[in-house]
Amino acid sequence: MLTTSVLVPLLFLSIAMGAAAAILAWRERPEPGATPLVWLLFGQSWWSMCLVFKLRASTLASKLFWTDLEWVGVVIVPVAWLLFALEYTGRDEYITRRRIALLAVVPVLTVVLAVTSQYHDLLFVRPQTLESTDIVRIEEGGLWYWVIAGYTYLLGAAGILLLLGLLRSKAVTFRSQAVALFVGLLIPWSTNALHIAGALPTSGIDPTPIAFSVSGVVYVGALTQFRLLGTSPAPRKRARQFVFDRMREGAIVVDANDNVVDMNDSCVGILDVDPRTTLGASAQAVIPEYDRLPDDGPLDGHLTVGTEAGSHPYDVMVTRIDNIRGNEIGRVITFHDVSRHLRQQQRLQVLNRTLRHNIRTETNIIHGYVDRFASDEDAQIVKKRALRIEELGRKGRKAIELFENGRAGANPRPLDALVAQCVRDVRERYPRATFSYDSSADDAAVAHFLAPVFSNLLENAAEHASDDPNVDVTARVEDETAVVVVADDGPGIGEYELQVLDAGSENALQHGSGLGLWIAKWGTEIAGGEIHFTENEPSGSVVTVRVPCLAEPADEDGE
Amino acid sequence: MSNESGSLSLRAENVQSSYRALFEVALSLFERAKDAFFYSSAYLVLVAIAEVVTVTYALSVELNAAPVVVGLVTFAVYMGDRIADVDTDELSNPDQCAFVRRHYRVLSVLSAASYGLAIALSMLGGPLALAITLLPGAFWILYASDWLPSVGAQFSRLKDVLVVNSAVVAAAWAVAVVFLPLAFADAAFTSTAAVVFAYFFVDTFVNTEIPNVGDRAADEAIGVSTLPVVFGVARTRQILHALNLALVPLLGFALLAGLVSTPVTVGILVGVAAVSVVVSFLGRTDNGRLLSVASEAKSLLVVGVVLLASTAGL
Missing domain, CATH: 1.20.1070.10 (Rhodopsin 7-helix transmembrane proteins)
Structure with a gap:
């Protein structure tokens, strides 16, 4: 008591x-x-x-x-x-x-x-x-x-x-x-x-x-x-609502019965609807081609939404919302405007065609005419320059292909085979150069679009080197990372060139001498890796590419 | 022989350097303790306890928990004030602000715990003792009140009004010091209590105006009316002298009327004399802070004299 x-x-x-x-x-x-x-x-x-x-x-x-x-x-x-x-x-x-x-x-x-x-x-x-x-x-x-x-x-x-x-x-x-x-x-x-x-x-x-x-x-x-x-x-709850409301992508939330229960400000603009009448309405009546949308995941292709302001293509992603027991209680559908992206893609296609066809045609014509009119030293210079223009066009095409392949997906390929193929190709084009290739990366796989990265590094080493350049290539794996090292005994890559690459862009005052190293840098970055340039002893450059290893390739022969 | 004397002198040097190191450590510890004592307002706790003990003796009530409660409340309120004003006091009192910032968490918890303990202890004295203990906290809340904006604003403006600002502080302090021992003892408010209340009211009023001399320029800049701002330093000195010395006839009358005992009268007169000395230095020294501390700390002198005089059988 x-x-x-x-x-x-x-x-x-x-x-x-x-x-x-x-x-x-x-x-x-x-x-x-x-x-x-x-x-x-x-x-x-x-x-x-x-x-x-x-x-x-x-x-x-x-x-x-x-x-x-x-x-x-x-x-x-x-x-x-x-x-x-x-x-x-x-x-x-x-x-x-x-x-x-x-x-x-x-x-x-x-x-x-x-x-x-x-x-x-x-x-x-x-x-x-x-x-x-x-x-x-x-x-x-x-x-x-x-x-x-x-x-x-x-x-x-x-x-x-x-x-x-x-x-x-x-x-x-x-x-x-x-x-x-x-x-x-x-x-x-x-x-x-x-x-x-x-x-x-x-x-x-x-x-x-x-x-x-x-x-x-x-x-x-x-x-x-x-x-x-x-x-x-x-602030957490308010912040989440704030992010939902103010995100650039349109987002709409539907319940398990496909009724609209929430939508953000962007979505109101995208669908051009009045939220007061839309909330509670059937999603089929609000979202065009609603039946095409998957239950979960990205929509194949684009969804075109037309409003009074015009029509826009959208990437659509559907994300399931589950309750604590794992039962579906609704879905979030997000709309990402890809019209600008598609326009850029179209421009790249035009550029690709121009680089592929027009430049080659024009340089061939220059070649033909120079052969007809002259055979002196000046004519050789014109022909050499014309070949260089054609080479630039080829690199441009490679760069565009690299971007397209990067967008298409990693598509894993065996590292050893990929590098060996690149070495073989470049060796054929530069017979005076001596290539050595040593690999201890038998089982590793990397993104297939890295081929132009390695090719360009090899070409760069062979092209700018002395009369009989030596290019040593090694491939190995370190902690789930594929490491490819290209070392040459040439004059080395200039400090200025490296600064431009490091800056990430060019302008009228600061620019590199070509596209090869850019392709190597872009490709490595698209693959989620990094590239480093160091000096070789006694001369030359050492370029190290580190990219994440991918799961085993589905098709070993699919190069 | 020479080896022996050399070894002895080496030993003497070692001992000397050990003593020096020890002395330096002791000095450093003393400096830190002194900083903590003054910056944490712990010295005001002693002052408050001394005043309540003086009141307890003067009113002939049994010693109770009142001195402890007042000490705890003093620490809580002053420390709380220093924590709240740590940003605004940065320029005028950088060392104290640095101390508060360094020990912010500990001081914050200590001041809150002090008030909590004071409230709990005050309940031993009943509802009146609790109410008196809560009074400083209530003033505090009104000062910073955004729950009652109109009341809070009006109350805050009181500190800008001449005399009223110091009078409010003096009244609150005198109420706590005099009424709390009475509430604990369940004793009535007598004529003796009125005399003691008057003494502490005037004494605290003078103590509040003394630091205002040093803060004159800053107060004037922010529109706070204090005696030095309105009347100047020389006239303030005269006013404070007059107020302080007015206690002498009051005490003489109280002694003759048998309201206060001889030891209490002697003790308070010593205190009045000490404050007179402090007031005489106002505006004549650069160490204004020392004058403030001396004026407050004279309460320790008062209680000492009262107890000594009482022991001596005066």
């Missing part, structure tokens, strides 16, 4: 911790949740204070006075808890003066009924008796007592539901905060529940305020150790 000599020190502890935590929370204003937390701690401290004065009162009248005042703290706690949970989880849009007033109706009525309790039995079923333990026993259980008890537990459960998401948070800080909050709430409330059930030997005293001493310790710990109000999850 609890006596006042045990109860009062515990209540003192509860008040001290509650007040200290309230001051710490007060200092954190205007952080989300700080103000409701101050009210919560004020409520529980008030409750404890009134209980102390009730226990220490010497007359029945004063004991009843403090019992009535206790209710102020009792009713503040659940309202403050719910407001805290709303604000802390970023749902502050629900906290309006009107809603707070509505939430306060039952608490205010309770306090009024407590103050006027001598005129009715709604809150307490009297009479009270002053017992030898100095504790006043009040036979609680009037009609309104159960109303406020139910109301308190309802708001408490609502607050817990709001905070449940934090328990699953990836951030340890938020999980720790959530655990602290639950402990701080559940201990006093379970104590209260046990008291209501008559399971605690407390001589009729509600021991909930004593359990607040634990809450106080937990809240102080959470404020100081887990930065309860210093690191707040409040």
